[in-house]
Amino acid sequence: MTTRLNRRRFLAAASAAGAATVATPGTALASGAGRTGTGARTADLVGVQAADGTSVIAQHVLDSHTLDITIDSVALGQTASVRVILPKRFGTRPGASWPVLYLLHGGFGNYCDWTRESDIAALTRGRDVLVVMPDGGRLGFYTDWWAHGGSKPGWETFHMVELAQIVERGLRAGDRRAIAGLSMGGFGAVSYAGRHPGYFRAAASFSGTLDTLHPTAAPVYQGPFANWLLEANYTPSGYDPLALFGDPTAQRDVWAAHNPLDLLAQLCGTKLFVSCGDGRLGPLDPPGTDPSATAVRYEAAQALQNREFIARATGAGLDITTDTYSGSHSWPYWARELKRAFPFLLRELGAH
Template identity: 40%
Template structure:
């Protein structure tokens, strides 16, 4: 009976219902420039206040009758929604295109899932927030149905998992140093330990206890869900050593934690091989030396961006 209940709970967790967005009065807007808008509101799905930074295309108006393609850009763990504009030139990269960029909160631990919570569900429901609540709210800001998604580190895992768990929601998905094979030997222990040590949270509540709750881990593993990515444009990249690479900043101090890129590289090599076996096209850049850090991811952004724009049919004009 216990196993039956657990299985039923898992099946229910796979269906992510569309959630009503925050009321218009509850969303606080703050303009940071002519084309940069920050939004903050309370999300019942997450159980706390959340934010999103929007980069808006030339000619955008909230009252416009038309919509624009949208790119969702996910943060990594122990970061926030400002990371993409703080660490990269994404605003400059996006400016020439008729596209909206949405950079939402992703949580300190960056888990990109509705937390398992010992099979009881409940908050935080990050997947429901990102794939249900957020797109509905973005509709008010003229975001259309042509979507792409990208992310770094755990945000890359989120991009690939969401694209697989919600087929046809995104035309393109890109992952930079993302965890793309969660159940590969040793990776559940690695990922759980990262969250245990990094945030002080009960990391077993995220995907569950390895072994006991493997069904839930498997249900969120891009590798095992790879067949559902057919028809979605894909880009994956990662290093394999964690050592200094061509984009390491002068004077950068190497830390032992960079060795995590070795394990992430193994996951991405495995994930790419799985896609190849299924005959699913993927653009990959497995580059050997390089940190688990923004200098590498910025370069990947520059490479992947034109591919995403092509898939979205995003118009290029004057910045």
């Protein structure tokens, strides 16, 4: 079976690298493997399964409240990693359920980005919030790909079904949920909130792609995004941009079903935080930055659709908090925006 083959390949690689705490599903971890040097007990997720058989096949304990897990996903047809920050009292309240904050990375990023580039660890230290940071693929765009009639990779099913069941079963995730993301992840956060009304209490987007059909900012097949790929010499192996949602004319219903701007009615009842730069140099851009740099021009394109989304959302009576500023499409701004949005997210989670 594919799952077994994937698992064997991963276990062999992990054993050779010595990088992860690995155990056979259904068995206990080796003595001390689920503990840090201080003796604090963390979660043991190896063997936890979703309803479709998707299973956690390995975990790596980083510290007393942080761990990485590897999941063999049926929806993806491959393994994917997730970084988790546990609530402060996770080990002392075995019967408690926890509010959950999902953080989504951007294009060409990965599940480590938020802990590497932002202060999420410090922001959540001492708080009873479960933070889940999943892999979303280099250009996965948080959707089950149209794929010319297929459905793989199924990123939405992986996140919204398989991963959700795993964190509920293995980490006692509760029903108070918020989601946030940057760029491609901003699209994912708002699209997921709209496609699953009521599932998230709040959604935050930082420089997110909030109108995939905007004439100047279509993110996957033309416009600034395609130019960015060419200029940066990004050529993902086998990448077919039309496989995401299909052709924007022939499969327009598929595009609309995922496009945040087309999901405004479904976002009623979800608190929104939307921030974006204006594509001009700002205080966090290094001195001497070229005003025509790709990250500056790309943020200018994002700003056009973000302004339209904010105007339409406000006109529709949605509860939306906004933050617009001068700055480029880069991590210093997204890390700052997470800090600005964090009190809002905690409040909606009931964990402020």
